[in-house]
Amino acid sequence: MTTTTHAPFVREPGGVSRSHGTSSADFARVLGGTTSESSEAVTLAGATPLVPAHPAEPTGTQRLTFAKALNLGLRRALADDDKVLLMGEDIGRLGGVFRVTDGLLAEFGEDRVVDTPLAESGIVGTAIGLALRGYRPVVEIQFDGFVFPAFDQITTQLAKMHYRSRGRLSLPVVIRIPYGGAIGAIEHHSESPEVLFAHTAGLRVVSPSNPAEAYAMIQQAVASPDPVIFFEPKGRYWDKADVDLDTVTLAPHGAAPTGLDRARIARPGTDVTVVAYGPTVTTALKAADAAAAEGTSLEVIDLRSVSPLDTETIAASVRRTGRCIVVHEAPVVHGTGAEVAARITEECFYHLQAPVLRVGGFHAPYPVAKIEHDYLPGLDRLLDAVQRSLAF
Amino acid sequence: MSQTGTPADAPRTAVSTAPQSPAATPGGPAAAPVPTTDGRAAAHSSSGPLSDGGLVQLLTPDGERVAHPEYDRYVAHLSDEDLRQMLRDMVLVRRFDTEATALQRQGELALFAQSLGQEAAQVGSGRALRPQDHVFPSYREHGVAHVRGLELTDLLRLFRGVDHGGWDPTSHGFHLYTLVIGSHTLHATGYAMGVQRDGAVGTGDPERDTAVIAYFGDGATAQGDVSESLVFAGVNQAPLVLFCQNNQWAISEPTTRQARVPLAARAPGFGIPAVRVDGNDVLASYAVTAQALERARTGGGPTFVEAFTYRMGAHTTSDDPTRYRAAEQEALWRRRDPIDRLRTYLVARGALPDEFVASLTAEADALGEHVRTQVRAMGRPSAASMFEHVYATPHATVEAERAWFESYESSFLDRAEGSPR
Ligand SMILES: Cc1ncc(C[n+]2csc(CCOP(=O)(O)OP(=O)(O)O)c2C)c(N)n1
Numbered sequence: 001m002t003t004t005t006h007a008p009f010v011r012e013p014g015g016v017s018r019s020h021g022t023s024s025a026d027f028a029r030v031l032g033g034t035t036s037e038s039s040e041a042v043t044l045a046g047a048t049p050l051v052p053a054h055p056a057e058p059t060g061t062q063r064l065t066f067a068k069a070l071n072l073g074l075r076r077a078l079a080d081d082d083k084v085l086l087m088g089e090d091i092g093r094l095g096g097v098f099r100v101t102d103g104l105l106a107e108f109g110e111d112r113v114v115d116t117p118l119a120e121s122g123i124v125g126t127a128i129g130l131a132l133r134g135y136r137p138v139v140e141i142q143f144d145g146f147v148f149p150a151f152d153q154i155t156t157q158l159a160k161m162h163y164r165s166r167g168r169l170s171l172p173v174v175i176r177i178p179y180g181g182a183i184g185a186i187e188h189h190s191e192s193p194e195v196l197f198a199h200t201a202g203l204r205v206v207s208p209s210n211p212a213e214a215y216a217m218i219q220q221a222v223a224s225p226d227p228v229i230f231f232e233p234k235g236r237y238w239d240k241a242d243v244d245l246d247t248v249t250l251a252p253h254g255a256a257p258t259g260l261d262r263a264r265i266a267r268p269g270t271d272v273t274v275v276a277y278g279p280t281v282t283t284a285l286k287a288a289d290a291a292a293a294e295g296t297s298l299e300v301i302d303l304r305s306v307s308p309l310d311t312e313t314i315a316a317s318v319r320r321t322g323r324c325i326v327v328h329e330a331p332v333v334h335g336t337g338a339e340v341a342a343r344i345t346e347e348c349f350y351h352l353q354a355p356v357l358r359v360g361g362f363h364a365p366y367p368v369a370k371i372e373h374d375y376l377p378g379l380d381r382l383l384d385a386v387q388r389s390l391a392f
Numbered sequence: 393m394s395q396t397g398t399p400a401d402a403p404r405t406a407v408s409t410a411p412q413s414p415a416a417t418p419g420g421p422a423a424a425p426v427p428t429t430d431g432r433a434a435a436h437s438s439s440g441p442l443s444d445g446g447l448v449q450l451l452t453p454d455g456e457r458v459a460h461p462e463y464d465r466y467v468a469h470l471s472d473e474d475l476r477q478m479l480r481d482m483v484l485v486r487r488f489d490t491e492a493t494a495l496q497r498q499g500e501l502a503l504f505a506q507s508l509g510q511e512a513a514q515v516g517s518g519r520a521l522r523p524q525d526h527v528f529p530s531y532r533e534h535g536v537a538h539v540r541g542l543e544l545t546d547l548l549r550l551f552r553g554v555d556h557g558g559w560d561p562t563s564h565g566f567h568l569y570t571l572v573i574g575s576h577t578l579h580a581t582g583y584a585m586g587v588q589r590d591g592a593v594g595t596g597d598p599e600r601d602t603a604v605i606a607y608f609g610d611g612a613t614a615q616g617d618v619s620e621s622l623v624f625a626g627v628n629q630a631p632l633v634l635f636c637q638n639n640q641w642a643i644s645e646p647t648t649r650q651a652r653v654p655l656a657a658r659a660p661g662f663g664i665p666a667v668r669v670d671g672n673d674v675l676a677s678y679a680v681t682a683q684a685l686e687r688a689r690t691g692g693g694p695t696f697v698e699a700f701t702y703r704m705g706a707h708t709t710s711d712d713p714t715r716y717r718a719a720e721q722e723a724l725w726r727r728r729d730p731i732d733r734l735r736t737y738l739v740a741r742g743a744l745p746d747e748f749v750a751s752l753t754a755e756a757d758a759l760g761e762h763v764r765t766q767v768r769a770m771g772r773p774s775a776a777s778m779f780e781h782v783y784a785t786p787h788a789t790v791e792a793e794r795a796w797f798e799s800y801e802s803s804f805l806d807r808a809e810g811s812p813r
């Protein structure tokens with residue numbers, strides 16, 4: 001088993017720690033906000049300012065962190081449609097505890113970037129009202145564990161209003177939730193509650209896995225006429241990648257979201273299909289590297305959407321590989337993996353050479369930080385499942 | 393507390409309920425102006441939630457004792473020795489705070505939330521409690537924990553990431569910290585409803601009559617749960633003190649984001665009497681809490697206490713307040729340090745002997761050393777401990793997963809010939 005170093009720092013309300021994949025420069029920036037990077041205006045040659053007071057429109061391909069990619073995606077959504085507004089705790093002056101909304105208050109003003117009272121039910125409930133009045137609210141929930149005061153509004157109201165009104169009302173509300181663990185945090189700051197929402201009809205539930213996906217998907221989510229629960233893998237906020245800022249294809253408002261409900265093949269392979277989303281896509285890609293070194297070819301599917309599930313893409317892959325493993329941080333019991341396993345068994349029964357295996361969290365509250373890496377599905381547990389699958 | 397010794401309630405100035413201090417933080421944080429499209433003004437006015445109007449005060453920021461017609465009697469029995477003990481509590485808790493913050497910086501703690509600046513509100517209110525009373529804290533009530541006799545280092549088990557709780561809530565009448573804002577105010581209300589049903593209210597027996605106190609912040613007052621606890625406590629006349637520490641900030645949001653009136657002004661609408669107190673005044677905090685607890689124990693129902701104070705430090709070790717508040721505001725409140733206030737008062741009375749100061753310094757140093765050693769020795773729970781106490785009785789899913797996990801772990805041990813991971 002690879003040595004697991006336990007991240008000695010966490011973020012909690014107010015910042016981020018050194019953890020997997022977080023450089024100490026990131027750490028200093030997030031904790032201190034003292035380096036210039038956090039307030040750095042992104043300027044590019046040839047960019048045209050929207051209005052003279054606005055910073056230059058970011059374009060081209062840039063190397064961005066996941067958090068910055070979200071920031072620019074939100075910025076673009078705000079710039080493109082003046083009905084879009086952001087709401088949440090500490091998202092204004094502070095720029096959010098993860099700085100995802102950094103600089104947006106200064107650029108768009110406090111009617112569009114709203115530091116709300118500390119009340120999640122209130123935030124989501126008023127977002128629903130704003131949506132009924134024609135706005136497109138994007139709500140930030142500070143941490144996964146704090147969405148529950150809003151659970152009633154989300155499941156009994158937000159999810160059902162379109163249905164109850166026989167389509168007369170639409171609720172284009174996005175609820176952004178930083179989720180997942182591996183950051184050495186205290187209780188309620190590392191959970192993966194996505195299936196609680198996926199189980200509710202009327203909500204789209206998605207999770208990007210890398211900066212480019214984050215940039216595109218947040219804009220697609222804002223454009224969606226349906227409510228979208230947008231899970232952001234907080235352990236990946238400081239991962240960096242090239243992001244093409246010019247290629248988001250958005251359907252016109254009111255149309256079905258473009259691509260938001262489609263899975264993508266993150267890495268083609270032939271022996272085993274590994275289905276992942278959010279934080280575990282990177283784990284799966286690392287597993288694919290490790291397996292390749294031993295002569296096994298993994299195909300990694302980035303689900304992107306938990307509800308709906310893109311069964312077609314998964315089934316097509318499993319028909320080729322004959323084997324399937326699902327990996328997520330959330331507990332496996334009654335989880336996304338269970339749903340994928342059932343679907344794949346139904347769709348590809350005669351192609352399967354092994355049962356669909358699940359790798360994920362356990363049926364226990366998210367444990368204390370010192371042992372979270374024993375709880376989380378890491379590289380080793382995934383590779384173990386690959387071996388078990390191949391052994392059938 | 394001791395009933396003997398020199399009375400500490402000898403007023404030097406005329407009766408005054410008016411604050412002696414300059415108006416608090418008029419402009420809010422001096423950050424860059426942001427565009428706004430309408431005239432909604434922040435409620436920084438003299439009637440807003442950051443005003444210091446109507447605060448009960450017994451010690452001015454300069455350490456002068458001012459008389460109060462209603463509250464003097466609640467501190468009349470306190471001796472100089474009692475006050476020195478309060479000073480001692482505050483000094484020790486601040487040392488604990490400093491030490492824990494340093495340990496976090498060294499990577500020994502995952503996170504820490506300081507009580508810095510709120511010691512008087514916490515120690516004053518905590519010292520008014522009786523052993524049978526029950527406390528529901530939020531997460532920075534280290535001062536209350538200390539006066540309840542908790543081993544302070546146990547609080548750090550949570551912040552080190554080795555425990556989600558860390559102590560036995562029943563043995564000190566001090567519930568676990570609650571990180572989900574406001575939830576525990578309802579638990580406190582329900583607990584108080586249980587106290588009523590037990591007949592432990594209004595018997596006249598000082599060892600039996602019981603009160604419950606819930607601590608929460610200014611930000612928490614916006615949560616539905618907190619409003620609901622006001623509803624339930626009011627309707628049931630529960631023996632409860634709702635103790636709100638308005639430290640003026642909920643992470644980066646000033647209290648003006650949560651309310652347009654002083655937080656205490658909300659309670660009367662729920663049928664609950666309220667009082668605003670200078671939370672940097674340990675005597676006044678003691679007095680108003682003593683009154684509220686007495687009301688609760690005698691069957692007079694709940695009270696809302698708003699202790700107006702200031703979060704002198706960052707929200708947590710992960711926070712950077714320079715992003716959202718002005719250095720001048722911090723400097724202003726540093727001059728109103730709750731510990732300095734009591735110290736000045738005691739010195740002026742000639743009630744702070746050098747030997748006391750010297751031994752307190754030594755005690756604080758020893759506490760610092762103790763905290764460092766204890767924290768470093770906390771170790772790491774076993775991985776399989778994550779399956780413990782999920783349920784009180786066996787649960788097939790947990791047992792199956794635990795069995796799988798243990799065999800999985802041991803397969804690595806075998807393959808690696810016993811070398812631990
Ligand atoms: C339900 C919920 N939402 C959000 C958070 C994140 N959070 C932690 S502390 C905090 C601010 C709390 O402010 P306040 O109630 O004034 O207490 P203070 O920290 O000032 O003592 C927030 C928003 C949380 N812990 N719980």
Ligand SMILES: [Mg+2]
Binds near residue numbers: 609640643
């Ligand atoms: Mg506060």
